[in-house]
Amino acid sequence: MELRQVRYFVAVAEELHFGRAAARMHIVQPTVSQQIRRLERELGLDLFDRTTRQVALTAAGAALLPHARTILASEQAALHALTGLRTMAATVLRVGTSVGLGARLEHVLTTLADRSPNLTVELVSAASTARLQAVRDGELDAAFVRGLTDSPGLDLIPVWQDPLVAALPATHPLAARTTVPLADLAHLPLRIVPRETNPQLVDLVMEACRNTGFEPSLGPAFTTDQDTLAAIATGKPSWTVFYAAQAQFLQSGRTAFRPFAQPGLSAETFLAVHPATPARRLAPLLDACHAAGADGAGPEPRTSPDAQPASPWPPAPGQQDRPDVDLSWNR
Template sequence: MDQPGELFQVELRQVDYFVTLAEELHFGRAAERLHVVQPAVSQQIQRLERELGVQLFDRTRRRVTLTRAGERLLPEAYAVLASVKRAVDTVTDLGEGEAPVLRIGTTEGLGERLDVILAKLRELRQDVQVSLHSVPNWSRLEQVRDGQLDAALVRLVKNRKGLDLIPVWEERLVAVLPAGHRLAGKPALALRELAELPLRLVPREANPAFYDFVLQACRDAGFEPRLDAPFTTLQNTFAEIGMGQASWTLMYEGIVGTVVPKRVAFRRLLDPEVRIPTSLAVRSVTPLLENLAEACRFAAEQTATPRA
């Protein structure tokens, strides 16, 4: 019979490995995320199973699945990791005489909104230093989940295991078209008016969520867009739209005012539903991250009207 107060010898690392494997359901991908070799993942999972006396995963050559015990353990494992993260954040916030550093993953197209966020955050928390990181779309959420970033601004993400997503604003898209085109003579455009021109869009593999959103918005407006050469960089794409065969693209309203194009025009869209939701991705909500979310919402209010 177990003695009162007897503890399982479960390591935090084993819990982390379990959660990662439960999310990936593939030993190779889990090892890649954890930056370890695959046998290390198998070894830690086996030790955890021995300690708990249950099998957590069904393993075959073709797939890995959670057992019923694994499914019951997963939410508790998330809670353990979140609790540890909160404890670490609490100590970090104290700073031991030094200002805590808040590591934020940023995204393109924030424009002046980023300046407002930082100014408001400094007003709310003068003791905090901010470190900004420009991280590709595909790894921004991973770095938050792995603890390399404290928070990240992400667009068009609805849910992600192991993370809290705090909505901070919805952002309108702005049409970019040749300044000399007849449609540029209007102060605002309905999306369907652009159907006559080919669309330049970022390749789907570079940003699948944005690509799918734009195509669906066009279909909702009643047309299937004709795709032109892909969107590459702001400089090159704007130059080609302005000087080459007439075409159009969409960009975040935050970029308007940060660039000075000579031969293209920015026009706001009349379609109210063409808005991109932006969230703050965090592992768990702390007082400091609540301050950051407040600063983001404040910035959205201050920069709500696009310059078209």
């Protein structure tokens, strides 16, 4: 028994006329007659008494009619449920992220909430290669990645530049400066992740050091944000790097975050998307990303009209009472 046969049967049973039933279904009458005959053969029972003057339900047809209507009602309920799921899927974006996005991600989500309140964003944190594969497989609508120039099967859309900052002990003489020349860190061990963990970041930092004229001395590997910052704050002097947007969430009185003196020490962030994804689906996300890129890592802190802009970085020792020190570089 096919659904179309059930629909034709109900139409004829309600109209008691093959011609009117065909017109109601927007098909020709022979098709209706053919499918009803086929259904009767499959059931082994006549459903209608046919004469040249009228059509009437048989006992079998009368018994089948309420069940046929139930079948068609169930079909409509199922279609309605699936329509709801399609609508929900159209208003949910699954986006791959990483911890280093920091304030940038917060700004993107805030902008989306303001501009597209009906859109729900589900964040999925995973390694870079896993995020990219999930976009290829259709499991993610998009993913943030850094430092890549190509990813097979995907489009990489540039959204912003992320400057790097140095993290060093707050008591170190370099922490008293507003910016840190990279060359002045040559005598300190560098704590950084193994290259296989984050090749883009490691290559960027190593190349910058070599271009400055030194090969960095590697200290213990970077493990977690908390443990590495604690080791820098309390152990032998050493340094590491963070993305500026991430560092805003890692303030510590014992560790100082300082921008590098030389410009250009930054990584470009891309939104990886599948070429087949409709542009209109990603438009709100791209709009929010470009807003975050244009405005910096996030909105300005709210201050009174006469107040000076607040710095996201803790003041270096001796700078608390120096109003001439400008630490607002990152906004």
